[in-house]
Amino acid sequence: QVQLVQSGAEVKKPGASVKVSCKASGYTFTSYGISWVRQAPGQGLEWMGWISAYNGNTNYAQKLQGRVTMTTDTSTSTAYMELRSLRSDDTAVYYCAETLSSPLGWFDPWGQGTLVTVSS
Amino acid sequence: EIVMTQSPATLSVSPGERATLSCRASQSVSSNLAWYQQKPGQAPRLLIYGASTRATGIPARFSGSGSGTEFTLTISSLQSEDFAVYYCQQYNNWPSFGQGTKVEIK
Numbered sequence: 001q002v003q004l005v006q007s008g009a010e011v012k013k014p015g016a017s018v019k020v021s022c023k024a025s026g027y028t029f030t031s032y033g034i035s036w037v038r039q040a041p042g043q044g045l046e047w048m049g050w051i052s053a054y055n056g057n058t059n060y061a062q063k064l065q066g067r068v069t070m071t072t073d074t075s076t077s078t079a080y081m082e083l084r085s086l087r088s089d090d091t092a093v094y095y096c097a098e099t100l101s102s103p104l105g106w107f108d109p110w111g112q113g114t115l116v117t118v119s120s
Numbered sequence: 121e122i123v124m125t126q127s128p129a130t131l132s133v134s135p136g137e138r139a140t141l142s143c144r145a146s147q148s149v150s151s152n153l154a155w156y157q158q159k160p161g162q163a164p165r166l167l168i169y170g171a172s173t174r175a176t177g178i179p180a181r182f183s184g185s186g187s188g189t190e191f192t193l194t195i196s197s198l199q200s201e202d203f204a205v206y207y208c209q210q211y212n213n214w215p216s217f218g219q220g221t222k223v224e225i226k
Contacts, residue, residue, distance in 0.1 A: 035215070044207065044217055044219045044220050045156075045207055045209070045217040046217070047214065047215040047216065047217070059214070061214065095163055095164075103214070103215070104152070104211045104212070104213070104214075104215070105211050106154035106166055106169040106209065106211060107154070107156075107164070107166065107209075108166035108169075108175060109163075109165075109166070110163035110164055111163065112163055113163050
């Protein structure tokens, strides 16, 4: 079955960077895209962006432009999300999710989530 | 940015009763609307896409309706495992989510 397994929890200081991985299995990785969604503690869901696993095309949420980079490694069916210049309000659970071959789609399935804590 | 507004924020329902959740878009999203269920400590799970198509493995008691700016998720007879937070999401433009409706036991 389709499964996305994310890397473990991270604790970072303000100004640092974090890179979260998302390993896919159970489907042809390059046939779909991967979206990233985050959820601050006790809050709702926020779309961060999308990457095509086929050609690496990306679309990022405007508020994160310049701080976020999404990449893929097709040899290992793994997607990565790097967020730089971390602030306390970046503390959240970060999810990857399989998406259609377009950023305009639904998300299914989701990874288990990665908690990123930004604290001095 | 398309703003999604869900109502009510909290819905208190007894097991076996019907639950009706609403989602409104700030502009038309056609039928490009999905619903998700999220339980504490878990990732969201896709329930509905295309406003009314149930995802694989989703029980028939979940149904979605609407188009344009007004959408509804109906749970026909609430089971104990259905108490959770529900989010709508539009994908007609860059994706955006509603703030969620918590369905709690009355």
